[in-house]
Amino acid sequence: MWGMKPGTEPEIRILHIIDNLIDLDPDIIGLQEINEAVNGDGTDNQGKVIADSLSAHFGIPYYYDKIITHLSWDSQYKEFIGIITKYPVEEKGYHQLATGVFPRKVIWNKISTPSGTVNFFNTHLSYNDSNVRIQQVQQIIDYVNEIENNYPATASILTGDFNDIPSSASIQQLINTDTDTFYISTYAFINPRGLGYTAPSHAPFNKIDYIFLKNTSSITPIESEIVMDQPYSGNLFCSDHFGITTSFQENIMTIENDSSCNPGGYELCQNYPNPFNYQTRIVYLIQQKSLVTIKVFDITGRKIQLLVHEFQTPGEHTLNFNARDLPGGIYLFEIQTDNGKKQKGKMLLLR
Numbered sequence: 001m002w003g004m005k006p007g008t009e010p011e012i013r014i015l016h017i018i019d020n021l022i023d024l025d026p027d028i029i030g031l032q033e034i035n036e037a038v039n040g041d042g043t044d045n046q047g048k049v050i051a052d053s054l055s056a057h058f059g060i061p062y063y064y065d066k067i068i069t070h071l072s073w074d075s076q077y078k079e080f081i082g083i084i085t086k087y088p089v090e091e092k093g094y095h096q097l098a099t100g101v102f103p104r105k106v107i108w109n110k111i112s113t114p115s116g117t118v119n120f121f122n123t124h125l126s127y128n129d130s131n132v133r134i135q136q137v138q139q140i141i142d143y144v145n146e147i148e149n150n151y152p153a154t155a156s157i158l159t160g161d162f163n164d165i166p167s168s169a170s171i172q173q174l175i176n177t178d179t180d181t182f183y184i185s186t187y188a189f190i191n192p193r194g195l196g197y198t199a200p201s202h203a204p205f206n207k208i209d210y211i212f213l214k215n216t217s218s219i220t221p222i223e224s225e226i227v228m229d230q231p232y233s234g235n236l237f238c239s240d241h242f243g244i245t246t247s248f249q250e251n252i253m254t255i256e257n258d259s260s261c262n263p264g265g266y267e268l269c270q271n272y273p274n275p276f277n278y279q280t281r282i283v284y285l286i287q288q289k290s291l292v293t294i295k296v297f298d299i300t301g302r303k304i305q306l307l308v309h310e311f312q313t314p315g316e317h318t319l320n321f322n323a324r325d326l327p328g329g330i331y332l333f334e335i336q337t338d339n340g341k342k343q344k345g346k347m348l349l350l351r
Contacts, residue, residue, distance in 0.1 A: 204242065286314050
């Protein structure tokens with residue numbers, strides 16, 4: 001939000017932020033650097049103003065949850081992080097993080113969406129100390145695990161200003177695919193060749209704002225883009241950071257934790273590992289000698305590779321799929337036997 005920083009036209013900026021949010025019509029919003037006057041009654045809280053404006057425009061209630069982190073701009077304003085959503089909030093909370101120059105927190109809402117309940121986390125990490133950010137990220141990972149244990153949900157989404165670039169140690173903590181559980185940077189997943197710079201708005205050269213999806217979630221990112229990246233007048237922007245949006249689709253794929261398979265009349269099992277990086281295994285069962293064809297397609301349906309086209313004997317078969325030369329994304333794999341029967345699976349390649 002850039003808060004009420006003097007000299008940045010905050011009263012005008014927030015109107016343009018609201019206009020942009022009306023155009024984007026997001027379901028859930030994570031905000032950082034929300035301000036309200038120290039001596040006010042809270043009605044000027046920037047997050048509340050946004051939520052009330054969206055409610056008035058769309059004619060539905062928007063739920064707003066916030067937690068104070070520190071004072072800002074010569075202690076004239078209280079600063080918060082917050083979550084706005086058009087869907088009901090079932091549970092909420094926050095966790096105190098390690099302190100840098102300012103205290104930092106992560107806020108959590110369990111939100112009831114049409115795709116199932118979502119554990120949504122939003123944060124703003126320390127800007128001046130990489131070691132503190134590493135500590136803060138580990139605390140967030142532990143907090144997400146704790147919430148998931150106590151409040152199971154369809155997905156865990158983590159958003160925020162992390163004040164670190166993708167190659168930094170703190171972000172690598174999150175996206176390390178060598179671990180059983182990790183976080184998918186949704187913009188990088190959808191735009192593997194995109195820079196995704198979000199700051200500073202007048203001359204962006206850093207990506208420090210993210211929407212992460214935990215790999216154990218039952219939803220998949222299908223679109224992601226940088227938004228609010230145009231000035232509303234001259235060289236004046238809504239904030240010193242751009243926004244980022246991600247859209248998700250439910251049940252586009254199942255992420256399995258092991259390679260067990262019990263086809264029971266079906267030929268095709270889930271690939272393993274999934275998600276994967278470069279290589280994965282596909283297991284399938286042939287019940288009688290048959291001409292077997294297995295193909296891989298991209299998400300648009302374009303054929304990428306023919307893996308198998310041969311007569312095979314009954315039994316369980318395993319093949320390795322090497323995707324070293326393919327960009328990250330969602331891929332479909334299809335098996336067809338000579339009786340004309342087809343089955344498809346979905347897999348997620350990470351880069």
